[in-house]
Amino acid sequence: MRITKLTTYRVPPRWMFLKIETDEGVVGWGEPVLEGRARTVEAAVHELSEYLVGQDPSRINDLWQVMYRAGFYRGGPILMSAIAGIDQALWDIKGKVLGAPVYELLGGLVRDKMKVYSWVGGDRPADIIRDIKRLREGGFDTFKMNGTEELGIVDSARKVDEAVARIAEIREAFGHDIEFGIDFHGRVAAPMAKPLLKALEPYRPLFVEEPVLAEQAEYYPRLAEQTAIPLAAGERMFSRFDFKRVFQAGGIAIVQPDLSHAGGITECFKIAGMAEAHDVAFAPHCPLGPVALASCLAVDFVSHNAVLQEQSMGIHYNQGAELLDFVKNKDDFRIEDGFINPLRKPGLGVEIDEERVIEASKNPPDWRNPVWRHADGSVAEW
Ligand SMILES: O=C(O)C(=O)C[C@@H](O)[C@H](O)CO
Numbered sequence: 608m609r610i611t612k613l614t615t616y617r618v619p620p621r622w623m624f625l626k627i628e629t630d631e632g633v634v635g636w637g638e639p640v641l642e643g644r645a646r647t648v649e650a651a652v653h654e655l656s657e658y659l660v661g662q663d664p665s666r667i668n669d670l671w672q673v674m675y676r677a678g679f680y681r682g683g684p685i686l687m688s689a690i691a692g693i694d695q696a697l698w699d700i701k702g703k704v705l706g707a708p709v710y711e712l713l714g715g716l717v718r719d720k721m722k723v724y725s726w727v728g729g730d731r732p733a734d735i736i737r738d739i740k741r742l743r744e745g746g747f748d749t750f751k752m753n754g755t756e757e758l759g760i761v762d763s764a765r766k767v768d769e770a771v772a773r774i775a776e777i778r779e780a781f782g783h784d785i786e787f788g789i790d791f792h793g794r795v796a797a798p799m800a801k802p803l804l805k806a807l808e809p810y811r812p813l814f815v816e817e818p819v820l821a822e823q824a825e826y827y828p829r830l831a832e833q834t835a836i837p838l839a840a841g842e843r844m845f846s847r848f849d850f851k852r853v854f855q856a857g858g859i860a861i862v863q864p865d866l867s868h869a870g871g872i873t874e875c876f877k878i879a880g881m882a883e884a885h886d887v888a889f890a891p892h893c894p895l896g897p898v899a900l901a902s903c904l905a906v907d908f909v910s911h912n913a914v915l916q917e918q919s920m921g922i923h924y925n926q927g928a929e930l931l932d933f934v935k936n937k938d939d940f941r942i943e944d945g946f947i948n949p950l951r952k953p954g955l956g957v958e959i960d961e962e963r964v965i966e967a968s969k970n971p972p973d974w975r976n977p978v979w980r981h982a983d984g985s986v987a988e989w
């Protein structure tokens with residue numbers, strides 16, 4: 608079998624699908640995208656396709672190593688997102704050729720169902736109580752929300768109190784019948800992470816995500832020393848080589864690589880294994896589309912330390928399209944009592960509605976995150 612063509616489709620809300628065709632008619636789908644940089648990743652995919660066309664798609668490991676190593680420069684969000692989507696599509700092809708879901712090719716199920724969580728509130732954490740009430744009716748009991756709005760490198764006790772008051776209100780309304788992660792989203796600098804974590808401690812969130820920016824990872828062990836709140840990070844780390852320093856330094860209790868940013872299934876399966884060796888939980892980041900989610904699930908269902916899966920149904924970013932709008936087998940993604948079952952069809956288990964993808968790709972959005980600014984006009988982390 609040989610790879611014959613790679614076609615990319617940028618679609619709402621901010622996703623990109625990749626179709627890899629072969630000379631035997633088997634097609635694989637991937638989701639190479641970096642939110643806000645879809646065109647850049649698209650260019651990277653097509654540069655890589657110069658090598659890939661004509662290659663044997665079954666040799667995923669060799670193709671992965673060539674894409675990672677043979678261009679001299681390596682790693683980072685753009686290239687690793689391009690590799691991720693290609694890798695996903697290659698696993699989709701392999702499963703379809705062998706008539707098996709990807710999780711079978713990775714050794715089979717370690718669990719019967721996977722716990723998922725839902726975002727509540729938006730960029731600015733408002734209406735959280737309303738959202739939690741609505742989602743609880745749908746069977747969810749685990750959520751994630753932004754912890755703050757704009758926050759200065761050093762900021763006021765009032766800002767800390769505002770952030771804590773929102774969390775106190777949630778506990779007041781729901782007690783410990785629900786669990787939630789608080790995403791600091793990179794908005795909290797090291798000087799403010801310490802007081803915020805201390806003030807949030809009494810409310811026992813399930814985790815705090817990106818307590819500081821990934822480029823400040825040296826603070827993870829220090830912050831972990833001062834708080835009992837499990838710290839989570841990973842959406843802005845892009846390979847084993849980024850994660851290894853975090854495992855060595857300690858401090859992170861949950862790693863959250865993104866299956867569409869960190870080299871795909873091949874790489875994230877290895878990251879999950881590294882995490883298990885360090886007694887670290889695995890909870891893939893996935894605010895994206897159905898192929899990204901299916902790729903996460905393929906690794907979740909074979910990883911003992913997989914604990915939680917993010918999914919984007921109803922997420923505030925999904926303006927213009929919802930998680931399953933481009934999927935034919937929607938029912939396979941049913942969530943019951945906060946759990947999702949394995950996708951049992953061959954490959955990734957996603958049946959893409961190609962006509963709908965092509966139609967939607969005719970006028971694709973150029974999604975960008977907002978540029979936030981502090982009161983003094985300086986740029987604020989979004
Ligand atoms: O889902 C999360 O945990 C996020 O932090 C969302 C963020 O990754 C946006 O997708 C960036 O555009």
Ligand SMILES: [Mg+2]
Binds near residue numbers: 790792816817842
């Ligand atoms: Mg996050």
